[in-house]
Amino acid sequence: MEVSRHWRLQKQRYELVGETCDSCGVKLFPPRDVCLECEAPAQELYTFTGLGEVFSYTTIYDAPAGFEHNAPYQVALIKLEEGPIVTAQLTDMALDEAYIGMPVEMVTRKLRTDGEEGMIVYGYKFRPICFEPVVN
Amino acid sequence: MNNYNPSDGLMKPDRPVGIVGYGAYVPRYRIRGEEISRMWTGGTGGSPVKEKAVNGLDEDVITMSIEAARNTMLRAQINPQEIRAVWVGSESHPYAVKPTSTTVAEAIGAVPNTQAADWEFACKAGTEAMQAAIAFVGSGMARYALSIGMDTAQGRPGDALEYTAAAGGAATLIGPADESVAIINGSYSFVTDTPDFWRRAHEDYPSHGDRFTGEPAYFKHVMGASEMLMNAIGRTAADYDWAVFHQPNAKFPQRAAKSLGFTPEKIAPGLLSPRIGNTYSGSTMIGLTAILDIAKPGDRILMVSYGSGAGSDAFDLQVTEKLPEVRGRAISTEGYIARRTEIDYATYTRYRDKLKL
Amino acid sequence: MDVSIIGVGQTEVKEMWETSIRHLSWYAIEAALDDAHVSKVDALFVGNMLAGELSQQNHLGALVADFAGMRGIEAVTVEAADASGGAALRQAVLAVKSGMVKTALAVGVEKMTDQTGASVTRALATGLDTDYEMMQGLTTAGMGALIMRRYMYEHGVELADFAGFSVNAHANGADNPLAMFRNRLRAESFISAPLVADPVSLFDMAPLADGAAAVIVTSKERAMDMVPQPVEIVGSAIATDAFALHDRRDLLWLKAAELSAQKAMAQAGVVHDDIDLFELHDSFTIMAALSLEATGFAERGKGWQMARDGEIARNGRLPISTFGGLKARGNPGGATGMYQIVEVVRQLRGQAGACQIADAKIGMAQNIGGSGGTAVTHILQIRD
Numbered sequence: 035m036e037v038s039r040h041w042r043l044q045k046q047r048y049e050l051v052g053e054t055c056d057s058c059g060v061k062l063f064p065p066r067d068v069c070l071e072c073e074a075p076a077q078e079l080y081t082f083t084g085l086g087e088v089f090s091y092t093t094i095y096d097a098p099a100g101f102e103h104n105a106p107y108q109v110a111l112i113k114l115e116e117g118p119i120v121t122a123q124l125t126d127m128a129l130d131e132a133y134i135g136m137p138v139e140m141v142t143r144k145l146r147t148d149g150e151e152g153m154i155v156y157g158y159k160f161r162p163i164c165f166e167p168v169v170n
Numbered sequence: 171m172n173n174y175n176p177s178d179g180l181m182k183p184d185r186p187v188g189i190v191g192y193g194a195y196v197p198r199y200r201i202r203g204e205e206i207s208r209m210w211t212g213g214t215g216g217s218p219v220k221e222k223a224v225n226g227l228d229e230d231v232i233t234m235s236i237e238a239a240r241n242t243m244l245r246a247q248i249n250p251q252e253i254r255a256v257w258v259g260s261e262s263h264p265y266a267v268k269p270t271s272t273t274v275a276e277a278i279g280a281v282p283n284t285q286a287a288d289w290e291f292a293c294k295a296g297t298e299a300m301q302a303a304i305a306f307v308g309s310g311m312a313r314y315a316l317s318i319g320m321d322t323a324q325g326r327p328g329d330a331l332e333y334t335a336a337a338g339g340a341a342t343l344i345g346p347a348d349e350s351v352a353i354i355n356g357s358y359s360f361v362t363d364t365p366d367f368w369r370r371a372h373e374d375y376p377s378h379g380d381r382f383t384g385e386p387a388y389f390k391h392v393m394g395a396s397e398m399l400m401n402a403i404g405r406t407a408a409d410y411d412w413a414v415f416h417q418p419n420a421k422f423p424q425r426a427a428k429s430l431g432f433t434p435e436k437i438a439p440g441l442l443s444p445r446i447g448n449t450y451s452g453s454t455m456i457g458l459t460a461i462l463d464i465a466k467p468g469d470r471i472l473m474v475s476y477g478s479g480a481g482s483d484a485f486d487l488q489v490t491e492k493l494p495e496v497r498g499r500a501i502s503t504e505g506y507i508a509r510r511t512e513i514d515y516a517t518y519t520r521y522r523d524k525l526k527l
Numbered sequence: 528m529d530v531s532i533i534g535v536g537q538t539e540v541k542e543m544w545e546t547s548i549r550h551l552s553w554y555a556i557e558a559a560l561d562d563a564h565v566s567k568v569d570a571l572f573v574g575n576m577l578a579g580e581l582s583q584q585n586h587l588g589a590l591v592a593d594f595a596g597m598r599g600i601e602a603v604t605v606e607a608a609d610a611s612g613g614a615a616l617r618q619a620v621l622a623v624k625s626g627m628v629k630t631a632l633a634v635g636v637e638k639m640t641d642q643t644g645a646s647v648t649r650a651l652a653t654g655l656d657t658d659y660e661m662m663q664g665l666t667t668a669g670m671g672a673l674i675m676r677r678y679m680y681e682h683g684v685e686l687a688d689f690a691g692f693s694v695n696a697h698a699n700g701a702d703n704p705l706a707m708f709r710n711r712l713r714a715e716s717f718i719s720a721p722l723v724a725d726p727v728s729l730f731d732m733a734p735l736a737d738g739a740a741a742v743i744v745t746s747k748e749r750a751m752d753m754v755p756q757p758v759e760i761v762g763s764a765i766a767t768d769a770f771a772l773h774d775r776r777d778l779l780w781l782k783a784a785e786l787s788a789q790k791a792m793a794q795a796g797v798v799h800d801d802i803d804l805f806e807l808h809d810s811f812t813i814m815a816a817l818s819l820e821a822t823g824f825a826e827r828g829k830g831w832q833m834a835r836d837g838e839i840a841r842n843g844r845l846p847i848s849t850f851g852g853l854k855a856r857g858n859p860g861g862a863t864g865m866y867q868i869v870e871v872v873r874q875l876r877g878q879a880g881a882c883q884i885a886d887a888k889i890g891m892a893q894n895i896g897g898s899g900g901t902a903v904t905h906i907l908q909i910r911d
Contacts, residue, residue, distance in 0.1 A: 094668075103527060104228065134677070142236045
């Protein structure tokens with residue numbers, strides 16, 4: 035039971051809320067309060083678009099406790115269009131579909147279920163982009 | 171018995187309201203009716219639908235509602251902080267106790283100044299939530315209210331329902347008529363105590379009355395609600411360009427439409443059950459989204475849901491000039507249906523959590 | 528540095544179902560005390576990563592001191608994921624160097640087999656970012672795989688090009704009686720091995736096991752009077768980098784490994800050609816390649832070529848994993864870094880048996896924690 039721990043991270047997990055650095059303009063995800071680039075305070079919230087591309091990926095066959103039911107599944111490094119890289123699962127695709135450079139979009143999915151009785155943890159995953167908006 | 175008074179029965183808010191945004195969701199996996207039949211009847215049994223949509227391992231009513239809600243918000247382009255209600259109708263809420271709606275509200279940025287609740291009335295929980303939203307907005311209590319009908323429906327392995335019980339649904343954002351893509355002229359609810367289908371607490375699968383689910387249940391309520399609404403509002407089938415009825419299979423809505431005088435063309439765009447199955451609380455609403463994806467300004471739409479237990483909610487809608495400019499902002503319902511990966515029965519049992527691990 | 532090693536000890540690396548974490552520690556300590564011909568020390572630093580997770584046992588400093596008959600001494604646990612062993616030695620060096628401690632004992636111990644399977648995989652992943660990596664289902668093997676895939680993509684390298692690291696490790700492990708795996712490995716088997724996290728396979732990844740190793744250090748002056756072959760610690764450095772893989776400026780560069788190696792080499796006053804062997808952190812073949820690059824033994828993107836060209840063999844330009852490395856000797860988590868030190872000491876003393884590198888005088892050991900967040904580099908030298 036890590037209820038408060040997951041609850042605390044909902045903004046990041048559900049909406050990809052990170053931060054932007056006032057000093058150098060760099061966007062940060064996950065939020066870290068001190069800029070990765072210039073080490074100035076960076077606490078202004080920024081919601082990422084959720085668009086990016088696969089930077090690297092793997093298929094996990096030997097899953098850790100809590101994830102066995104989903105194996106095999108794919109974890110990727112996603113380079114968001116704003117710059118940062120995020121670690122996230124790929125979903126809605128076959129295991130042989132991923133490639134480096136594949137355009138992906140964020141979706142909210144079940145990350146893990148703590149047994150039959152525990153809480154269900156939701157958060158971001160990424161899938162192949164399935165829609166380009168039509169602008170009238 | 172039939173002492174309903176149409177003039178009392180019509181529900182119409184003081185302030186005109188309509189649908190400001192809408193969005194659908196269908197998961198990408200499909201199992202063919204033939205594949206289920208192969209398992210249980212040696213392939214001889216036939217199937218009431220060609221195939222049905224199945225949610226993936228990491229999907230449930232919460233994640234699917236979030237995606238439909240996000241599509242709705244893309245179309246509506248309003249500040250989520252102006253939403254005063256997030257309501258999710260389903261018979262497969264992931265938790266027995268803990269709202270689906272609060273997670274959805276959080277994910278679209280509608281918290282904390284909002285109402286949130288989960289609704290349940292078999293397959294019409296979503297349209298009920300729409301009626302409540304009409305009242306909420308129509309009374310002036312809210313500028314916007316979000317209503318979602320979404321399900322990952324359960325069917326006992328080998329049961330007739332297994333061929334149709336599917337995953338999917340849709341969301342509508344109700345708001346002021348002058349911002350709407352479709353104005354809601356009125357609605358009507360037709361409800362009796364008819365035990366055609368139920369699921370007791372702690373049971374995994376529902377039970378049903380088999381052929382009892384037809385005449386005294388689906389048809390009586392769908393026809394009743396449709397006729398009452400059309401009478402009350404002074405219209406006939408010929409006045410409508412499109413109609414959508416709850417779709418437990420492919421046959422029932424077609425028969426109901428025919429009896430009411432709707433041509434097959436009028437129900438064709440919203441008749442999705444042959445290709446995605448019965449999405450329960452999502453069924454009627456996702457049919458409506460498919461119609462909104464193609465309707466023209468001025469078109470009239472009749473929407474009639476059905477929920478076992480039993481009742482029907484009927485709605486009269488009229489498309490506005492705004493629809494063409496907003497529909498392209500999010501993926502169409504047909505777009506989701508086209509995104510299709512076929513799975514076999516073994517994969518289906520795994521995705522639907524039917525394997526004991 | 529003025530700090531020397533006067534005794535080393537180690538247990539076998541394998542699944543030791545009968546042996547508890549306190550016994551494992553004691554066996555290594557007992558061997559080190561015998562080796563140094565001493566019966567007591569002034570301080571104890573226990574390097575361990577997973578006892579809290581896997582054995583529900585923390586507070587190992589006092590536990591091990593008590594069990595080893597050393598009640599009363601200063602004793603603490605040092606944790607830096609799988610760099611815990613190297614980090615514990617670093618604390619022992621600092622303690623002696625400061626003058627506040629005369630003789631310090633560093634023991635690395637890991638009891639992997641109190642749990643099995645998915646629980647161990649999960650416990651190991653606590654060395655990654657739990658909120659942002661582990662909760663996405665990432666494992667240590669997955670971490671290795673993400674780096675490896677990108678490396679293959681950027682440098683145009685095939686899976687088979689990494690085989691040389693595992694083949695070399697197994698060839699050396701075959702001659703080490705304490706190693707977990709003593710079988711030789713063929714390059715053909717490497718590329719067809721069962722996948723753990725694509726492209727990382729069973730033959731790419733170091734096997735997890737129980738083990739403990741211990742090192743006793745004291746001042747250089749005292750050491751010369753105490754043992755015939757003191758081994759001087761001429762370089763000792765820890766550096767850190769971005770904690771999570773996704774926050775690294777360069778996914779294919781182990782910055783902490785570079786920094787700690789540079790510092791240690793500067794302290795030792797040595798250049799690459801002076802180093803006779805290198806015990807590196809080959810938890811995955813990609814980590815071996817990246818360590819060689821970060822420490823400057825190979826150019827960026829070319830670390831794998833040292834394996835291909837046989838430069839890492841016992842008779843090569845820079846022998847690595849001389850007792851089998853993590854891959855064949857086995858990877859006992861927080862004890863791994865201490866095994867590396869024990870092995871370098873045995874090489875420098877000429878006590879490496881069939882694994883012996885001819886004329887080894889200066890050896891380097893590098894222990895890496897997590898995905899590269901911590902790197903500990905030690906350089907040891909024996910004087911004639």
